[in-house]
Amino acid sequence: MPTPLKDIVGSEGMELAGRKIALCVTGSVAAIHSPTIARELMRHGADVHVVMSPAAQRLVRPELFEWATGNPVVTELTGRSEHILLAGEWEGKADLVLVAPCTANTVGKLANGVDDTPVTTVLSCALGNSIPIIIAPAMHEPMARNPFVVTSLERLKKHGVEIVEPRIEEGKAKIADVEQIVDAVIKRLGKRDLKGLNVLVTGGPTIEPIDPVRIISNRSSGKMGLALAVEASRRGADVTLVMGPGKVNPPEWMNVIKAGSTEEMAKAVQKCLKNSKIDVAILAAAPADYAPAAKAEQKISSRSKPSLTLTLKATPKIVNSIKKLSPKTFLVAFKAEHGLTTKELINRANALMREARADMVAANMTGEGTAFGGEDNEIYLLSKGKKVTHIPRASKREVAAKLLDAVSAEMKGRT
Numbered sequence: 001m002p003t004p005l006k007d008i009v010g011s012e013g014m015e016l017a018g019r020k021i022a023l024c025v026t027g028s029v030a031a032i033h034s035p036t037i038a039r040e041l042m043r044h045g046a047d048v049h050v051v052m053s054p055a056a057q058r059l060v061r062p063e064l065f066e067w068a069t070g071n072p073v074v075t076e077l078t079g080r081s082e083h084i085l086l087a088g089e090w091e092g093k094a095d096l097v098l099v100a101p102c103t104a105n106t107v108g109k110l111a112n113g114v115d116d117t118p119v120t121t122v123l124s125c126a127l128g129n130s131i132p133i134i135i136a137p138a139m140h141e142p143m144a145r146n147p148f149v150v151t152s153l154e155r156l157k158k159h160g161v162e163i164v165e166p167r168i169e170e171g172k173a174k175i176a177d178v179e180q181i182v183d184a185v186i187k188r189l190g191k192r193d194l195k196g197l198n199v200l201v202t203g204g205p206t207i208e209p210i211d212p213v214r215i216i217s218n219r220s221s222g223k224m225g226l227a228l229a230v231e232a233s234r235r236g237a238d239v240t241l242v243m244g245p246g247k248v249n250p251p252e253w254m255n256v257i258k259a260g261s262t263e264e265m266a267k268a269v270q271k272c273l274k275n276s277k278i279d280v281a282i283l284a285a286a287p288a289d290y291a292p293a294a295k296a297e298q299k300i301s302s303r304s305k306p307s308l309t310l311t312l313k314a315t316p317k318i319v320n321s322i323k324k325l326s327p328k329t330f331l332v333a334f335k336a337e338h339g340l341t342t343k344e345l346i347n348r349a350n351a352l353m354r355e356a357r358a359d360m361v362a363a364n365m366t367g368e369g370t371a372f373g374g375e376d377n378e379i380y381l382l383s384k385g386k387k388v389t390h391i392p393r394a395s396k397r398e399v400a401a402k403l404l405d406a407v408s409a410e411m412k413g414r415t
């Protein structure tokens with residue numbers, strides 16, 4: 001259940017949707033601006049995790065950041081290895097580390113490989129792990145003129161650390177404006193190549209009732225659909241996710257239409273196509289292909305029926321309705337198969353492409369940890385008139401990014 005403290009997430013934009021940002025706060029009076037920076041990043045879709053140096057904790061209480069971000073605050077390093085969780089080599093690491101404000105002390109330590117606070121240890125890992133770092137220095141002007149601070153900043157720049165320059169005012173190098181800092185983060189992380197596009201994504205399985213308690217469904221989790229919806233939002237698209245009852249919870253800010261059965265999903269998709277101009281439809285859901293011809297009104301008693309024969313009827317093919325309702329929509333269909341050779345898989349994907357008049361087909365094979373229910377996917381991407389592109393096995397988030405790169409390239413060609 002999403003925390004009410006995060007109800008502002010995405011209220012001003014989705015540029016940082018799906019992005020995890022480690023906001024490091026050090027011992028400068030400018031730390032009074034850090035909760036505002038955290039909230040602004042969240043308003044643009046980010047998930048913000050605050051790390052505080054001991055000096056910062058003397059100026060601002062961690063509780064304020066816990067409230068501001070809805071996440072626990074790192075005030076010390078423990079056996080949980082908070083620095084690894086935020087900046088180690090694993091999928092859950094932060095996408096960017098922002099130090100705002102950054103003291104002269106922390107500038108010097110980072111430039112010299114010193115790590116003796118939670119902040120400098122996170123930074124040390126991030127620098128060694130190629131995680132983007134942005135710092136917003138704040139200090140008295142004489143400290144900013146200190147030649148060692150100056151050379152440390154130069155050194156950091158050479159190593160790819162981005163500096164949001166302070167404003168010199170009233171004898172101080174004051175931290176840059178909140179807006180400037182948030183813009184720097186968005187510019188660094190936000191690829192905006194899908195801005196202005198309305199994208200419809202379907203995800204998850206559908207369920208078909210046999211009786212009031214039993215259903216027919218499949219192993220789809222909704223992870224691929226969700227990864228595509230998050231990535232498309234992050235890249236600036238206006239996304240609607242039509243979601244079957246999978247195993248994932250879409251974030252609160254996402255425009256989600258829930259669908260139970262295949263018929264409900266078909267109706268939801270058709271309504272979207274009728275009500276708004278959908279530029280791209282990506283059908284990553286795995287709707288149940290068959291439904292019981294009749295649903296029993298009462299629970300079927302297994303005692304009275306030692307064996308049961310169900311008559312199934314085919315459900316509507318959602319993918320075939322897209323081009324009929326909206327011929328200009330760029331249609332990406334998904335084809336999932338099991339136990340075929342790559343050639344057979346591609347042949348079937350080609351047949352689907354013709355039948356649905358799809359512009360692209362993402363063909364995937366269900367197997368150990370891939371496609372249905374798995375964390376990873378591997379795709380053969382068919383585009384009209386082009387060679388098949390292989391997207392090798394990777395996390396669904398990475399595969400979604402590559403698939404959207406291909407969609408983005410096609411959409412550019414259209415305008």
Ligand SMILES: Cc1cc2nc3c(=O)[nH]c(=O)nc-3n(C[C@H](O)[C@H](O)[C@H](O)COP(=O)(O)O)c2cc1C
Nearest residue numbers: 026027028029053055056103104105106117138139
């Ligand atoms: C009230 C107060 C305000 C401070 N403001 C700043 C500042 O704006 N910039 C700075 O570099 N140091 C400032 N300092 C000094 C730092 O807190 C000190 O150098 C500390 O060791 C920084 O540790 P840290 O970088 O781990 O947070 C301030 C200290 C105090 C007590």
